[in-house]
Amino acid sequence: MSTEHETRTWTREAVLDAMRGRLTVSCQAYPGEPLRDPRTTAQMARAVVAGGAVAVRAQGLEDVAAVVAAVDVPVVGLWKDGDGGVFITPTLEHARAVADAGAHVVALDGTRRPRPDGLTLAETVARLRETTDALVMADCGSLDDALAAQDAGVDLLGTTLAGYTGERPKTEGPDLELVDEVVAACSLPVVVEGRVHTPAHAAEAMARGAFSVCVGTAITHPTTITSWFVGAVEPGHR
Numbered sequence: 001m002s003t004e005h006e007t008r009t010w011t012r013e014a015v016l017d018a019m020r021g022r023l024t025v026s027c028q029a030y031p032g033e034p035l036r037d038p039r040t041t042a043q044m045a046r047a048v049v050a051g052g053a054v055a056v057r058a059q060g061l062e063d064v065a066a067v068v069a070a071v072d073v074p075v076v077g078l079w080k081d082g083d084g085g086v087f088i089t090p091t092l093e094h095a096r097a098v099a100d101a102g103a104h105v106v107a108l109d110g111t112r113r114p115r116p117d118g119l120t121l122a123e124t125v126a127r128l129r130e131t132t133d134a135l136v137m138a139d140c141g142s143l144d145d146a147l148a149a150q151d152a153g154v155d156l157l158g159t160t161l162a163g164y165t166g167e168r169p170k171t172e173g174p175d176l177e178l179v180d181e182v183v184a185a186c187s188l189p190v191v192v193e194g195r196v197h198t199p200a201h202a203a204e205a206m207a208r209g210a211f212s213v214c215v216g217t218a219i220t221h222p223t224t225i226t227s228w229f230v231g232a233v234e235p236g237h238r
């Protein structure tokens with residue numbers, strides 16, 4: 001895809017300034033899905049930026065590069081490998097590749113679980129910083145994850161994995177109890193992400209001290225949104 005804007009250099013401070021107090025949107029389609037195409041992801045990114053998103057989160061190296069080329073906002077990149085255990089940018093190699101694809105923020109697994117390459121999160125962050133200025137966002141599943149990730153030297157904490165690691169219940173909306181705990185105990189910016197399904201959820205997250213709110217499914221995953229409506233129209237539908 002051709003670059004449709006002047007490629008801008010985002011300093012770390014400019015990325016944080018852009019995200020502070022505003023909406024990030026995650027544009028992801030999953031393997032085998034009809035919208036799974038980097039060009040489609042880039043178009044989706046342009047659509048959400050037109051609606052006011054100030055940062056875009058994207059998954060996969062091709063999608064990250066396509067989104068960086070398509071929009072003039074910071075891109076939070078990740079590389080999902082597998083779907084169980086540590087799968088969000090699980091190793092240093094994955095993280096370096098995401099940064100090389102142009103991500104301004106590298107989102108990675110920020111849990112305390114062993115990483116497939118045997119590095120600690122602190123080692124991963126330190127070695128990543130040797131080759132990139134990209135910010136590092138730790139996708140956490142609990143308060144203990146967030147505290148450990150903060151000690152490991154990341155720049156941003158995300159509640160992304162709350163409800164997906166066994167440490168927290170999978171709440172109907174965002175895990176606001178965890179948001180309260182992390183905001184109270186940590187000094188780093190907290191991105192509230194995961195099951196933010198309504199504008200009211202997003203407002204509540206901001207009221208509780210979120211640095212930014214990241215919405216994925218409710219804005220960019222029409223298959224799931226459709227299923228919500230199908231469930232309402234046909235209550236017995238499975």
Ligand SMILES: CC(=O)N[C@H](C=O)[C@@H](O)[C@H](O)[C@H](O)COP(=O)(O)O
Binds near residue numbers: 164218
């Ligand atoms: C747990 C996991 O794999 N989360 C992923 C992380 O990138 C995505 O599948 C989510 O869509 C994203 O976090 C946004 O959350 P929601 O789609 O709930 O608004």
